Amino acid sequence: SPSMQDYKPRIFDYSIEAESDELNGLIASKSIQHVIDEYQSQLTELYAINNPSDAFSPDFKVKVTAYTSSLELAQPLKAQGKWVYYPWNATVVHVLDDNDFQKVRTARNRELISAEEQKEYYDAVIGVAGLSVGNSVALSVVLLGGARQIKLADHDTLDLSNLNRIRAGVEFLGLPKVVMTARQIYALNPYAEVEI
Numbered sequence: 001s002p003s004m005q006d007y008k009p010r011i012f013d014y015s016i017e018a019e020s021d022e023l024n025g026l027i028a029s030k031s032i033q034h035v036i037d038e039y040q041s042q043l044t045e046l047y048a049i050n051n052p053s054d055a056f057s058p059d060f061k062v063k064v065t066a067y068t069s070s071l072e073l074a075q076p077l078k079a080q081g082k083w084v085y086y087p088w089n090a091t092v093v094h095v096l097d098d099n100d101f102q103k104v105r106t107a108r109n110r111e112l113i114s115a116e117e118q119k120e121y122y123d124a125v126i127g128v129a130g131l132s133v134g135n136s137v138a139l140s141v142v143l144l145g146g147a148r149q150i151k152l153a154d155h156d157t158l159d160l161s162n163l164n165r166i167r168a169g170v171e172f173l174g175l176p177k178v179v180m181t182a183r184q185i186y187a188l189n190p191y192a193e194v195e196i
Contacts, residue, residue, distance in 0.1 A: 026092075043068055125149040136167060154177040
């Protein structure tokens, strides 16, 4: 039976030697089997959001290359942002720092709600009790960039008969619903704070 502790990712700062050494050790020991580094594409999106008038200009790629080159002068891209380790699936993902991550992740909400409303929504603390129907509620809130802090409550584990109303795969069967939902939340927002 999976541990109740196996739901929270670890976030590494590669610019800190002890953390980069530990991360490299996890890769060498095969605790990490999948490395996803799409950091450059995240920087491209961030640049477009911060410079909307450049986004459709013919020299956009040149400007993005100059932008990332200037970032690399300060520090290699590998040492920028954060590396998020998901131990339950042996994967590490390179992502933007929290503020830039949230900015890119919620950029398409801008015509729906204002920046102030988005911040208020993100700073909200939300509790969800009962994760059969509540699972989709919790995930919808996170998908829209809401509730950095989420409290989850459910005493049950995921059964096959739950899969008619919970968006989860069979690999989650037997897992406590709170652990399953926390993992799903952290997959969407590694900077979330989930309490189960």
